[in-house]
Amino acid sequence: xxxxxxxxxxxxxxxxxxxxxxxxxxxxxxxxxxxxxxxxxxxxxxxxxxxxxxxxxxxxxxxxxxxxxxxxxxxxxxxxxxxxxxxxxxxxxxxxxxxxxxxxxxxxxxxxxxxxxxxxxxxxxxxxxxxxxxxxxxxxxxxxxxxxxxxxxxxxxxxxxxxxxxxxxxxxxxxxxxxxxxxxxxxxxxxxxxxxxxxxxxxxxxxxxxxxxxxxxxxxxxxxxxxxxxxxxxxxxxxxxxxxxxxxxxxxxxxxxxxxxxxxxxxxxxxxxxxxxxxxxxxxxxxxxxxxxxxxxxxxxxxxxxxxxxxxxxxxxxxxxxxxxxxxxxxxxxxxxxxxxxxxxxxxxxxxxxxxxxxxxxxxxxxxxxxxxxxxxxxxxxxxxxxxxxxxxxxxxxxxxxxxxxxxxxxxxxxxxxxxxxxxxxxxxxxxxxxxxxxxxxxxxxxxxx
Numbered sequence: 001x002x003x004x005x006x007x008x009x010x011x012x013x014x015x016x017x018x019x020x021x022x023x024x025x026x027x028x029x030x031x032x033x034x035x036x037x038x039x040x041x042x043x044x045x046x047x048x049x050x051x052x053x054x055x056x057x058x059x060x061x062x063x064x065x066x067x068x069x070x071x072x073x074x075x076x077x078x079x080x081x082x083x084x085x086x087x088x089x090x091x092x093x094x095x096x097x098x099x100x101x102x103x104x105x106x107x108x109x110x111x112x113x114x115x116x117x118x119x120x121x122x123x124x125x126x127x128x129x130x131x132x133x134x135x136x137x138x139x140x141x142x143x144x145x146x147x148x149x150x151x152x153x154x155x156x157x158x159x160x161x162x163x164x165x166x167x168x169x170x171x172x173x174x175x176x177x178x179x180x181x182x183x184x185x186x187x188x189x190x191x192x193x194x195x196x197x198x199x200x201x202x203x204x205x206x207x208x209x210x211x212x213x214x215x216x217x218x219x220x221x222x223x224x225x226x227x228x229x230x231x232x233x234x235x236x237x238x239x240x241x242x243x244x245x246x247x248x249x250x251x252x253x254x255x256x257x258x259x260x261x262x263x264x265x266x267x268x269x270x271x272x273x274x275x276x277x278x279x280x281x282x283x284x285x286x287x288x289x290x291x292x293x294x295x296x297x298x299x300x301x302x303x304x305x306x307x308x309x310x311x312x313x314x315x316x317x318x319x320x321x322x323x324x325x326x327x328x329x330x331x332x333x334x335x336x337x338x339x340x341x342x343x344x345x346x347x348x349x350x351x352x353x354x355x356x357x358x359x360x361x362x363x364x365x366x367x368x369x370x371x372x373x374x375x376x377x378x379x380x381x382x383x384x385x386x387x388x389x390x391x392x393x394x395x396x397x398x399x400x401x402x403x404x405x406x407x408x409x410x411x412x413x414x415x416x417x418x419x420x421x422x423x424x425x426x427x428x429x430x431x432x433x434x435x436x437x438x439x440x441x442x443x444x445x446x447x448x449x450x
Contacts, residue, residue, distance in 0.1 A: 002331030069123035084230030122151025151408030236276030
């Protein structure tokens with residue numbers, strides 16, 4: 001067994017044992033992992049790998065985005081903006097049982113089609129619906145589970161970075177067109193939405209949830225006149241997306257090389273939370289300031305809100321980078337070469353491996369590390385390049401729901417103030433495992449794609 005695969009196994013085992021068995025703070029396990037994993041590459045190489053992983057994390061925009069969205073949720077909780085948004089959503093969808101859950105799923109699907117990112121997807125849709133879910137009767141664990149899982153729709157719908165990575169696979173390029181894979185991924189995204197509706201109905205019946213606005217007498221017009229200004233918060237998501245893709249992006253890029261360079265420098269993960277924070281402060285900054293007696297009071301309330309999640313993300317992202325550098329992809333190739341399995345068993349092994357690797361790694365890193373190898377193996381044993389590619393993208397999107405290192409998972413827990421280990425098993429049981437099964441069904445043609 002190579003050092004990359006061994007490091008991955010130790011990393012996952014350490015996180016689970018530390019948090020679930022020993023019931024210790026998961027941040028401690030992440031810190032230990034970050035320190036010891038580089039030395040799987042050797043005593044001499046260890047310090048260099050550790051320094052390299054720290055440099056990687058300090059320049060990793062996903063870490064900034066995750067922390068920025070936590071700041072945003074903290075500001076929302078101490079402002080009137082969230083109350084205004086909840087009034088509007090409650091009036092529009094509150095007469096429907098499970099209304100906030102359907103809104104979160106719908107927002108995640110739409111944002112997934114626009115941004116293609118799991119962490120910002122969970123943060124944006126969760127910022128608008130997390131408190132509403134809790135107020136309507138969802139437990140913190142159930143709400144965090146749904147928000148984290150729905151974050152995966154960022155990679156579950158096209159366009160997404162994974163789509164373009166897969167199109168570059170040697171066993172995809174020349175065999176599958178962009179349009180074919182785009183449509184196939186969109187259909188598999190719809191399959192995922194249907195499964196989320198099953199989960200929502202389960203929670204609705206389990207918790208005996210009722211509509212949240214059954215007694216409301218205000219008309220939609222009255223609610224919008226009172227609270228409509230708060231909808232400008234959506235501009236924090238719309239503007240960065242418009243500047244990074246679509247007609248406006250194309251028009252600006254066509255003006256000159258300088259405009260093209262400027263538009264290419266707009267990072268969605270950086271600007272989406274930053275702009276939303278600015279809008280919150282513009283809308284209700286004076287009231288937010290009044291919530292605290294001074295800077296000392298602000299720090300006392302804010303630090304606990306961000307400390308655990310921030311430290312956890314930093315250490316886990318560093319450990320994940322180390323695992324990739326230790327040669328996880330090469331180790332996977334070596335293991336698969338040694339196995340002499342039937343085509344169906346090979347399919348299951350490859351897709352389970354992709355889901356496992358998507359726990360500590362992002363969907364794009366997963367596809368880069370093991371996806372290209374896995375797809376080549378599956379095509380080599382006779383499976384269709386299109387269906388296996390679509391299923392591969394579908395399963396890699398479980399990054400949003402995969403313990404222990406999903407950015408969407410920790411953002412969801414930050415928004416709902418839920419302890420992350422409490423949703424590990426629900427996420428695996430309700431989303432990771434079923435989506436792996438669905439991916440297998442897609443690959444063999446039982447769940448059809450165009």
